[in-house]
Each structure stands twice: as C-alpha cells, then as structure tokens.
Amino acid sequence: KQEVTQIPAALSVPEGENLVLNCSFTDSAIYNLQWFRQDPGKGLTSLLLIQSSQREQTSGRLNASLDKSSGRSTLYIAASQPGDSATYLCAVYGGATNKLIFGTGTLLAVQP
C-alpha cells in the first residue's frame, strides 16, 4: 500500500529565504508526482507535475525534483515571500490505481 510522508509538518522562515520541502513515498511504481498548494479554507492549486521519467520541473521560483528509485521528491522555493504562506501537499499517482495518494502536507509560514 502506497504511503506518502511529508517533512517537516510545519516550517516558519523569514522573507527572502530559500527553502526545501520534502516528500517521500514507499512504492516507487508511480506514474507521476504532483505538488499542490492549499490556502486556508480553499481547494488545491496544482503547482508542478513531474512524470516518472523526469528528474525535475520548474515554474518561476519553484523547482521540484524527483528521485523515483529512492522514493523522494523535493520542492524548492527560491526567495520566499509572505504570499507563499500556505500548506504544500505532494501526491503520487500510480498507474495501477488511477488515483492520487496524498501526504499530510507542510504548513509554511513566511514572515515579513
């Protein structure tokens, strides 16, 4: 059974810092991995999707990497801003199950 873990559960950083969020999964037979952002009381916004054949994806200040064989992904946020404050969720999609399995998220607070 696929399990997804995110570390740390919460993170507080001053504005301008670069930071890394971690995601690990137990079954490496995934099709892709997605990173989402969730603001309080809101739905999920897709940030990046990495196919299993890819090593990384970039969008603006965000860079996500994937090491499928070791079951790990990282989300790198450069030059963090207070507007980046949210919960960040990673989710893996397995071809056999056709559903996303989510981690419990990292709550990020960027202090001005």
Next chain:
Amino acid sequence: GAGVSQTPSNKVTEKGKYVELRCDPISGHTALYWYRQSLGQGPEFLIYFQGTGAADDSGLPNDRFFAVRPEGSVSTLKIQRTERGDSAVYLCASSFGLADTQYFGPGTRLLVL
C-alpha cells in the same frame, strides 16, 4: 476559462439526514474524482469516473456513500443517513485524461450535527 465548481460551499445537516454534493468539472475533462479531507490531513480518494462510469469506487467508506455522473459531466456525491464522522471537506477534481494534472474545486464543507 471556468474552473471546477462545487455546490454548496457549506452544508450543515443533522445526523441521519440525506445530503447531495454537486461538482461541475472543467468542460472537456473526461476524468472526475472525489476526495475527502479531514482537518490537518491530506485529501483521501473516494471514487473516480472515466466518462459516465465509476471506474474505481474503492475509497467509498461504506454503502451510505454513492456517486453518479449520468451524462459524463456533472457529478453528484450522495450520502445517506449522515453521521457526525462524515463531517469533512469534500473535494472534487477533474482532468483531461487519466494521469493528467488534476484541477480541484474549492470543496464543500460538510458539518453533521
């Protein structure tokens, strides 16, 4: 273009009542998913549709939960004899095809008193 919409945004009901939650996916998306999110947790899969048929309903917790998508677009999640433990945010997502990026709606916050 319009994103995924869900109605109602909030629903308060009494234990034992019946509720229906509606999801309007992005036009042209063939895959539709329902998830449930409890406080402090990530979303948990309930069911997904490919077109009109429920391709995988393995996440539905019990037979009080049922979902339909009769015309391959709008979907309704139905909960009979609601229990306090059903209180959660119910999220709907759609994607162009399986394994494509899933786009989420704002969710319906269900509170069972």
